[in-house]
Amino acid sequence: MLHSISLKDQDTKKADKTTKAIAKKLLYAMPKTINHYFPQFKRYLRQIEDCRKRSEYELSEILTGAISLFLFKEGSRNAFNQDRKDAEFVNNYEKLFGLRLPHMDTVDDLFRAISPEELESFKIKLIENLLEKKALHKWRMLGKYFVVAVDGTGVMSFDKRHCDKCLVKTYESGKKGYFHNVLEAKLVLPNGLAISLATEWIENDSDNYDKQDCELKAFHRLAERLKKNFPRLPICIVGDGLYPNQKVFEICERNRWEYIITLKDGNLPSVWEEVKFLSTLQKENRQKVIALKQKKPTEINYRWITGIEYKGHNLNWVQAKEGKKKYIFVTGMKVDKKKVAQIIASGRLRWKIENKGFNEQKNGGYGLGHKYSEVSLTAAKNYYQSLQIASIINQLLELGEKLKGRGITIKHIWKNLLAFMLYGKIDEDVIADSLKKRIQIRLE
């Protein structure tokens, strides 16, 4: 008995040492990752126009401070300010980023004044860098399309009216709730990445409205923004059961985007009728595949129906049956034996916007849902964009450093990473050396 306990103790010590080593390595890899994927990071930040009269800090220092609030997954401005009181933390930060660390009140002052469009433009420049480097091209659908998932989520909620743009919901009890929700277009990849390409807030113009803003209305604006941000990118939109409708098909076709949209039982009754009718004529459009899922052979039955007319759109219906589960989509893309599996796999990437996109940002330490600013909606939107930028960097970092499958949670590694910032010593020569070296990072 005693013997086994002491063995366990040794195991714990060993694991502890590896976690600490991983966290330290990760910290050193942070500036390296930024420099590798975004060599112009600092220059782009300096290009943002400074609207302030005078300040102790440069704009790029304040914005890097804001982004690192989320890089370190501090969870609140107060937590970051507490760490900032520690001289070693500040010292390590300056060695990591080569910039001074401002107080989060300084960040907040700037965020109330600066337009959130500035940070969105900065985010787009970073993603353009990634695309130019062809870092993500390997994961395109059918060797051509980037799969972009659209979905909305709640960011802030209040018991009392917070501003004149709040969405309002009346509960059965007669009580009212006030909300700020966001609609995202995120690039979703089979390697697990979910990267914000465009952000559109779902909000009312004023508190005097006929009909409130909603996700589908916001989709029209999001589509315009996405097209403006990435005019030539070959995109395939994936969306849930809210999205199979004529307007959405029209917007996609006008922008020359492909689409794969979830079709539920209640959606588009005339399409379902045609599926029923055409299925007797297209009996040969089926395929059985045995695929390895978590190392287990799994039977997947594909079925597709082509040439469905719907209000001037030529739709194709695709279905995959896996055990008791069914996945059904409509798409404008040509479907055949060779393409059906990839089309359905891309449609199923949609859940990554919920999981990797929203869930991780809410529960993985980023504090999406935390009110980073209650008083200023502009500031809250700027924090949101900073979070998106930090999340892109951290996802590349986590994937590049192969953190999955080690039996340690990312949350625990970050706890160690912050501890190193407080108790460890960053060697600036090692950082400087690592920035000079050209590196290869594999995002698998």
Ligand SMILES: [Zn+2]
């Ligand atoms: Zn509000």
